[in-house]
Amino acid sequence: MNMQTGNEAAFRAEIAEFCQDNLDPAVRRQSDLGLPLAQEAALNWQSKLVARGWGAPSWSEEWGGTGWDMRKLFIFEEEMAAHGAPLVGTFNIKMIGPILQAHGTPEQKAHYLPKALSFEHQWCQGYSEPGAGSDLASLQTRAEQIGDDYIVNGTKIWTSEGHLANHMFCLVRTSREGRQQAGISFLLIDLDTPGVSRRPVHHFYGAHVFNQFFFDNVRVPVANRVGEENAGWGIAKALLEHERLFSARHTEARRKLGRLERLSHEVQIDGRPAIQDAQFRDDLAKRKIELRALENATMRALERLVDDGGIGPFASVLKLRGVEVNQRLDRAIVQLLGPDALPAQAAWEGGALDGIVPDEARNAAESRYWWRGPAIAGGSQEMQRSIITKHILNL
Amino acid sequence: MRFAADEDEVMIEDMLDRALQNARNAAERVDGYAPRPDAAALRVQLAELGLWGAWLPEAAGGFDGGPRLLMTLARGLGRVPTHHGLIGGCVIPGALLTRSAREDAHDLAARMAKGEIPVAVAVMEPGARWTRDSPTTRAEGDGSGYRLTGIKSHVAEGGTAEHFVVSARDEDGLSLFLVPADAEGLTVSTYPATDGTTWAMVRADGVRVGSSARLIGPGDGAAALDKAFTLAVFTAAAELLGSCEAALAQTLDYLRTREQFGKPLSTKQALQFRAADLHADIEMLRSQVLGAANALSSGYTRRARSDVAAAMTLAIQTGDLVGREAIHLHGAIGMTRELGIGYHLLRADILSRWLGSAEHFRERFMAEEAAA
Numbered sequence: 001m002n003m004q005t006g007n008e009a010a011f012r013a014e015i016a017e018f019c020q021d022n023l024d025p026a027v028r029r030q031s032d033l034g035l036p037l038a039q040e041a042a043l044n045w046q047s048k049l050v051a052r053g054w055g056a057p058s059w060s061e062e063w064g065g066t067g068w069d070m071r072k073l074f075i076f077e078e079e080m081a082a083h084g085a086p087l088v089g090t091f092n093i094k095m096i097g098p099i100l101q102a103h104g105t106p107e108q109k110a111h112y113l114p115k116a117l118s119f120e121h122q123w124c125q126g127y128s129e130p131g132a133g134s135d136l137a138s139l140q141t142r143a144e145q146i147g148d149d150y151i152v153n154g155t156k157i158w159t160s161e162g163h164l165a166n167h168m169f170c171l172v173r174t175s176r177e178g179r180q181q182a183g184i185s186f187l188l189i190d191l192d193t194p195g196v197s198r199r200p201v202h203h204f205y206g207a208h209v210f211n212q213f214f215f216d217n218v219r220v221p222v223a224n225r226v227g228e229e230n231a232g233w234g235i236a237k238a239l240l241e242h243e244r245l246f247s248a249r250h251t252e253a254r255r256k257l258g259r260l261e262r263l264s265h266e267v268q269i270d271g272r273p274a275i276q277d278a279q280f281r282d283d284l285a286k287r288k289i290e291l292r293a294l295e296n297a298t299m300r301a302l303e304r305l306v307d308d309g310g311i312g313p314f315a316s317v318l319k320l321r322g323v324e325v326n327q328r329l330d331r332a333i334v335q336l337l338g339p340d341a342l343p344a345q346a347a348w349e350g351g352a353l354d355g356i357v358p359d360e361a362r363n364a365a366e367s368r369y370w371w372r373g374p375a376i377a378g379g380s381q382e383m384q385r386s387i388i389t390k391h392i393l394n395l
Numbered sequence: 396m397r398f399a400a401d402e403d404e405v406m407i408e409d410m411l412d413r414a415l416q417n418a419r420n421a422a423e424r425v426d427g428y429a430p431r432p433d434a435a436a437l438r439v440q441l442a443e444l445g446l447w448g449a450w451l452p453e454a455a456g457g458f459d460g461g462p463r464l465l466m467t468l469a470r471g472l473g474r475v476p477t478h479h480g481l482i483g484g485c486v487i488p489g490a491l492l493t494r495s496a497r498e499d500a501h502d503l504a505a506r507m508a509k510g511e512i513p514v515a516v517a518v519m520e521p522g523a524r525w526t527r528d529s530p531t532t533r534a535e536g537d538g539s540g541y542r543l544t545g546i547k548s549h550v551a552e553g554g555t556a557e558h559f560v561v562s563a564r565d566e567d568g569l570s571l572f573l574v575p576a577d578a579e580g581l582t583v584s585t586y587p588a589t590d591g592t593t594w595a596m597v598r599a600d601g602v603r604v605g606s607s608a609r610l611i612g613p614g615d616g617a618a619a620l621d622k623a624f625t626l627a628v629f630t631a632a633a634e635l636l637g638s639c640e641a642a643l644a645q646t647l648d649y650l651r652t653r654e655q656f657g658k659p660l661s662t663k664q665a666l667q668f669r670a671a672d673l674h675a676d677i678e679m680l681r682s683q684v685l686g687a688a689n690a691l692s693s694g695y696t697r698r699a700r701s702d703v704a705a706a707m708t709l710a711i712q713t714g715d716l717v718g719r720e721a722i723h724l725h726g727a728i729g730m731t732r733e734l735g736i737g738y739h740l741l742r743a744d745i746l747s748r749w750l751g752s753a754e755h756f757r758e759r760f761m762a763e764e765a766a767a
């Protein structure tokens with residue numbers, strides 16, 4: 001089923017109704033405040049989506065997807081976010097699923113896709129290494145073939161949610177000949193395999209978000225390689241065009257704006273609600289206008305995707321500015337909270353804040369700190385600028 | 396007054412840097428965080444060196460060191476992540492207690508000069524942001540003493556203090572009362588802030604205090620608070636200067652050693668230019684903090700107050716920028732508590748949320764200018 005302008009409203013209403021019926025208000029509240037969701041709640045939400053046939057919308061129908069066109073996929077995500085639906089299992093649904101459908105063997109698809117959909121497998125991404133960040137192609141974790149296995153040695157770092165995962169899709173070096181990019185393979189590793197160990201790495205505000213994995217003579221069946229040997233770079237780089245539309249993360253920005261606007265009626269400046277304060281209004285206007293432009297930019301990208309099949313380096317423009325818009329909204333929220341942004345997330349457990357600090361202050365500071373990350377991850381802002389200079393400006 | 400440090404100041408800076416470096420080297424990792432010196436031991440050590448309370452008047456155990464010495468101390472502390480407690484546990488209560496005529500107030504100040512934190516100052520209220528001159532907390536006459544009722548929010552060092560200085564209003568105006576932490580009807584609930592320091596919410600429910608509890612006021616209560624907080628803000632600006640210096644230095648070291656694409660990151664002009672801009676911003680901040688120190692040294696004048704407001708505005712802007720850039724230029728490792736470079740952003744945020752935002756100080760600046 002594809003999207004005509006006429007039935008767009010009906011589709012949006014259908015999503016709204018689904019959220020109304022299935023989304024626990026406590027979960028919605030957590031997404032509004034940008035709080036991470038507990039594993040159990042994430043599983044629970046995914047099972048509801050799967051039951052409705054919406055567990056992995058972008059996948060092919062054969063594997064539990066919807067077969068929707070780009071526009072409909074886009075509207076789905078936007079509308080889900082607008083109703084406070086949590087984004088769950090991104091590595092499963094948006095990364096390994098599409099990669100396997102495009103490059104996996106029939107056996108790999110049959111084994112992994114259903115388990116990725118149900119979250120029986122939880123995937124994490126093992127690309128970065130201590131020495132290979134922006135310069136990812138210099139990665140050193142090696143995989144040597146012995147019989148039917150690869151023997152993997154090395155380390156991966158900054159693995160988000162690695163402590164919740166039982167599987168990792170991983171880039172490993174299988175050749176030292178020629179260009180660095182041409183010696184990399186894409187491997188699927190069961191994290192319970194002997195020789196795999198992990199240490200937690202914490203965010204500067206305290207939360208456990210990253211991990212480092214160590215591989216000490218880990219045996220991985222050659223059958224777990226996706227694509228040809230030494231073809232891993234291309235596989236990893238080909239993120240679905242549809243996903244690139246969300247480079248601006250405008251739906252998250254909209255949620256932040258929601259919190260800022262709610263607070264603007266609650267917080268008083270000089271004895272009046274902040275929304276009546278001239279300076280605050282001006283600041284709010286700036287935030288709203290840049291988000292409006294970002295949303296229009298995203299809609300332009302969608303149009304281009306539908307017309308031309310791709311958005312190319314425009315995704316870098318979306319990411320560069322989208323991250324900044326999000327960061328400035330986070331900052332505006334803590335600025336408005338003023339002293340009430342002092343407490344750490346843990347402070348909410350002791351009862352000290354009850355009746356003194358507005359509930360909307362929860363996770364406001366941490367969200368600001370967490371959002372330093374997207375400027376570094378997934379191609380840092382400097383890498384996006386390089387792409388713009390090279391591929392758009394031809395400098 | 397000159398901008399450059401005089402001989403004594405250079406000596407003090409060296410002494411301080413050595414003590415802080417030693418404390419840092421001796422510190423252990425707690426919970427995987429980058430090492431932070433134990434604050435209580437550090438305070439005592441700095442007190443023994445005669446640095447901690449040196450800015451206090453001699454009668455209160457200090458050396459009349461004044462704003463320049465306070466600046467040197469705060470700037471040094473800003474370079475080393477530690478929950479030092481200088482502003483909430485020494486500067487604000489010290490400035491208030493030394494103004495009081497009460498005898499034991501000076502004894503308490505003298506304990507502060509030794510590095511203890513016996514007193515915390517409870518003057519913020521829910522929803523009042525940085526307005527401190529119109530508390531809703533009431534002081535009602537009760538026999539020869541008073542009864543205090545109200546809620547005080549976000550009290551720095553409030554978790555461990557033996558006494559609170561509480562602002563409250565009666566018919567005559569704003570007064571500051573010294574209330575024992577264990578007074579009946581006083582509830583202290585602590586909470587952790589984002590930089591790991593402990594703060595408190597304090598509820599007074601008809602707390603009875605004697606007539607001598609009134610430390611300052613009613614006539615000069617608001618003015619005393621204003622003066623104490625001006626000194627606190629000045630100290631915060633100096634701390635942020637030190638924090639920016641340390642964050643940039645550590646970032647430059649990293650850029651020199653971190654290689655990507657076969658070369659140190661420090662060879663990339665895009666990053667060199669950013670570092671140059673940060674340096675120039677920090678120099679502006681340094682100039683303004685020194686200017687404020689000199690102005691304050693010659694009295695609590697309008698010019699001094701606008702200089703302090705200007706210094707804090709720049710400190711917040713630059714602290715925020717340098718804090719963010721230091722993290723970003725490190726890449727993912729900058730995001731970790733194991734490295735700890737994020738501490739500088741956490742601290743810049745804490746100081747501005749507690750004492751006032753950049754907007755707030757720009758307004759203060761204009762108010763002082765307009766009245767000039």
Ligand SMILES: Cc1cc2nc3c(=O)[nH]c(=O)nc-3n(C[C@H](O)[C@H](O)[C@H](O)COP(=O)(O)OP(=O)(O)OC[C@H]3O[C@@H](n4cnc5c(N)ncnc54)[C@H](O)[C@@H]3O)c2cc1C
Binds near residue numbers: 372379660725
């Ligand atoms: C929140 C977060 C989540 C992450 N999750 C994962 C994950 O799940 N799996 C995974 O594999 N990795 C993950 N990463 C790692 C991420 O991919 C890397 O952080 C990223 O590739 C940058 O590498 P680096 O951190 O080593 O920084 P570096 O490459 O060392 O860069 C340091 C700084 O220098 C700049 N810089 C680098 N090269 C240049 C240049 N040529 N010109 C100008 N500036 C330059 C960078 O922009 C950055 O500011 C995550 C990172 C973050 C922050």
